Each structure stands twice: as C-alpha cells, then as structure tokens.
Amino acid sequence: MLILKEGNTAFTPIRTVPYRLYTDPSVLAVEQEKIFARSWQYVGHTSQVQKSGDYFTCEVAGEPILVIRGKDEELSAFYNVCPHRGTKLEKNEAGHKKILQCGYHGWTFNLDGSLHKAPNFKEADEFCAGEVCLSPIRVETGGSLIFVNLDESAQPLASSYGDFFDSLKEFAFLEGLKKVKVRKREIKANWKAFIDNYLECDHCPIAHPGFVATMDMNQYTIVECENYSVQGSKVKTDQKLGSLELDKAEFQGGQFYWLWPNLMITIYPGPGNMSVIQMIPIDHETTLGVYSLFFRDENLTQEEQDLIKFMEQVRDEDVELVELEQIGFRSRAFKNGMFSPTENGVRQFHNMIRRVLEIEE
Ligand SMILES: [Fe+2]
Structure with missing residues (x-):
C-alpha cells in the first residue's frame, strides 16, 4: 500500500x-x-446488468445517465437523452430492452447507442443513422462495482485510486x-x-x-x-x-x-x-x-x-x-x-x- x-x-x-x-x-x-x-462516480453493481439488454438509469452531476449491457456483453453508458428533442429516454430505474425507444416521437436506438429508426424522418433515415447516436460516457468496473466518469480525458479507474x-x-x-x-x-x-x-x-x-x-x-x-x-x-x-x-x-x-x-x-x-x-x-x-x-x-x-x-x-x-x-x-x-x-x-x-x-x- x-x-x-x-x-x-x-x-x-x-x-x-x-x-x-x-x-x-x-x-x-x-x-x-x-x-x-x-471524477469516477459509483453507479451500480454488475449483478444489476447481468444479461445483454439489462439496463439501469441514474444521475451523475445532475445529468441523466443510462448504463446498459450490449449485445457483445460489454457495458456501455450513455447520457439518457434523446438527440432529437432532448427528452429523457428511459424513464424506469431499471429493466431489460432489446431496443431503446424514446416516448416522444418514437425514435429507437440499438444497445450500442446507434440510431435504429427515426420514424418522423422517413426518407432522411439514412442521413440520420450516420450522424445521430446517443452520447457515450466512460464506464469502467472495479471488481463488481460500476463507475462512470463524464470527463472523457479522465485517468482510467484502475489507476485513479492507487x-x-x-x-x-x-x-x-x-x-x-x-x-x-x-x-x-x-x-x-x-x-x-x-x-x-x-x-x-x-x-x-x-x-x-x-x-x-x-x-x-x-x-x-x-x-x-x-x-x-x-x-x-x-x-x-x-x-x-x-x-x-x-x-x-x-x-x-x-x-x-x-x-x-x-x-x-x-x-x-x-x-x-x-x-x-x-x-x-x-x-x-x-x-x-x-x-x-x-x-x-x-x-x-x-x-x-x-x-x-x-x-x-x-x-x-x-x-x-x-x-x-x-x-x-x-x-x-x-x-x-x-x-x-x-x-x-x-x-x-x-x-x-x-x-x-x-x-x-
Ligand atoms: Fe461517526
């Protein structure tokens, strides 16, 4: 030590x-x-997101956050905000989703944060799919504890606490x-x-x-x-x-x-x-x-x-x-x-x- x-x-x-x-x-x-x-903020435990599609929501520095286990079994974290109008995307504290859907205009997102469908854009779908996604956040685990950091340039979790x-x-x-x-x-x-x-x-x-x-x-x-x-x-x-x-x-x-x-x-x-x-x-x-x-x-x-x-x-x-x-x-x-x-x-x-x-x- x-x-x-x-x-x-x-x-x-x-x-x-x-x-x-x-x-x-x-x-x-x-x-x-x-x-x-x-700073690294504790947000939850790996037992809360065991399977692909398991997610929970939380708040860090007043920001709404979504932590989800993706199809590749990796953990991701995003700002829990729809890029169309800023609506808070997932309202529940926790759950399981195959796809994330905004309750305002029905925009949907894949578990990796990429845009799946923007129904009110129709022909513009292709343009949106490349340009729009959920904003990612740094997420790392220490043992079974999950931490996020809103600072993109933060030191990795493992080297932040000796x-x-x-x-x-x-x-x-x-x-x-x-x-x-x-x-x-x-x-x-x-x-x-x-x-x-x-x-x-x-x-x-x-x-x-x-x-x-x-x-x-x-x-x-x-x-x-x-x-x-x-x-x-x-x-x-x-x-x-x-x-x-x-x-x-x-x-x-x-x-x-x-x-x-x-x-x-x-x-x-x-x-x-x-x-x-x-x-x-x-x-x-x-x-x-x-x-x-x-x-x-x-x-x-x-x-x-x-x-x-x-x-x-x-x-x-x-x-x-x-x-x-x-x-x-x-x-x-x-x-x-x-x-x-x-x-x-x-x-x-x-x-x-x-x-x-x-x-x-
Ligand atoms: Fe005390």
Whole structure:
C-alpha cells in the first residue's frame, strides 16, 4: 500500500477550508462541474446488468445517465437523452430492452447507442443513422462495482485510486456478495459535512458508544493513500455485536474506505458484508445518502440483521451530528474549523477540495 501520510506523524495544525463552501449555493454549481463531472462516480453493481439488454438509469452531476449491457456483453453508458428533442429516454430505474425507444416521437436506438429508426424522418433515415447516436460516457468496473466518469480525458479507474482495487482482493468474500438492500436518507447538511464526519473517529468515543465498545480504539488508524483513505481497527474479541460473538466472526476487523470525492465503502466485522455509501448533493444544504448493502444472500441471518441494526445506529448518530453542524456553518461566528492531530483524513479531503476549487483560504 502506498502510504502518503499517517495520523500523528509530522502534524502541522492548519485550518479547515472556509465553511462558506458548505452554505453557498454558487459553490455547489462549481463543485458539480469541477468535482462530480470530473471524477469516477459509483453507479451500480454488475449483478444489476447481468444479461445483454439489462439496463439501469441514474444521475451523475445532475445529468441523466443510462448504463446498459450490449449485445457483445460489454457495458456501455450513455447520457439518457434523446438527440432529437432532448427528452429523457428511459424513464424506469431499471429493466431489460432489446431496443431503446424514446416516448416522444418514437425514435429507437440499438444497445450500442446507434440510431435504429427515426420514424418522423422517413426518407432522411439514412442521413440520420450516420450522424445521430446517443452520447457515450466512460464506464469502467472495479471488481463488481460500476463507475462512470463524464470527463472523457479522465485517468482510467484502475489507476485513479492507487492500489485500492488491489487491496480489496484481500477480502475473498467480497466476490460472492449480492446487493440485498438499498436505503436512501435525506440529510439536512452539505454533502462535504458527512464526508468530514466519516473521515475521523475523534468523535467516536462521544457519539458512538456501541462502536467503541466493540472496536479496539487503541489500534485505530487512519491512513491517507492516493485519492482515497482507509481507517479501521480490530474488534475486541471478548465482545458481542448483537447475536454475533466477535471471537467467532469471519472478519474480525472494521475497514472503512473513502474514495474521492463522495464514496465510502465499509466492511464491518462479522459475516461477509460490504456497504457502499454515496453522498449525492440535492442542493447546497441537502444531501441524499444512498446506502447499498451487500451480503451473501437476500435471506439475512440473525447475525446479519443485527449487523444492519448496528450500522444504522452508527449512521443515525452521525446524521444527527452533521445536521447540527450545518446550523453552525451558517453562523457569522464560524468561519474555518481546526484539525486535530488525528484528523489527518479530513485534512487530506480539504486539501483536495482546496486544490480542485482553487481556494487559498
Ligand atoms: Fe461517526
């Protein structure tokens, strides 16, 4: 693992970014362009598009997107927009199609995005077929996770996050996991506030008594890597997590990854599990948290159900905190915050924000 910096080493106390970046609507417009439209964004799991013609729709940087498995079994992604009048092409969240059809004038498109028929052009068909197609988007997979990037010149996914995808291979159980639940929650805070919260565990002893009762906080580390970070520790093996005796757990640790800019991947102790958590801005002070839970099987065991309860408890404790922060961000009494020696993960995130938004404060 390429370690850029570990917590507590050569600590330089510096200030956070100015929190007007969390309350100013004009900042989100710039972030959509410079951050969300230029980074790899997780959109789904390969199990959602197993067969040729399987598709799902999503939104990235406010753009409607369609991801589909083509006749050649390859994944493609397109702007979900008909080139005739701009109508959103596929309205459903997911489905299976042999051909894509716009509901306005009946234009149809092949699974590779090429025009099939433009009924209202008739004789002009030949001209249109060569000139018109769905606009393609970069799509790549990391393991079974599907990402898109609206930036045509972006670095490939595999080299955008150092050795992250290789390090996931350590967890042999991940390959066999299925997406079993997706929960969505609207959070009344700027998207960056939840990332800040996730990237440090200074608040854990105060906010998460259940979490610190099961994890060995003396061994807790936060390691900064290339465009991502990882934090975690080992469990206290003399403790239980719900009905699960931790000394008998298949995985006796907690690994909490963050990938620039808004993706979190967590692996909790216990039976094979993974959560993929996205923070998607709705507006500058509202965020949609999307929690995709992966387990071995749709029929959850008691231990798996207890683990979900545990994760949701921690999440609720965090949401309450970031919503309280957002109130303070608006106060004239607050401009920049401060980093503690163990908040190196947040410092890394803020430095990236500063660099991308060209902020010198
Ligand atoms: Fe927390």
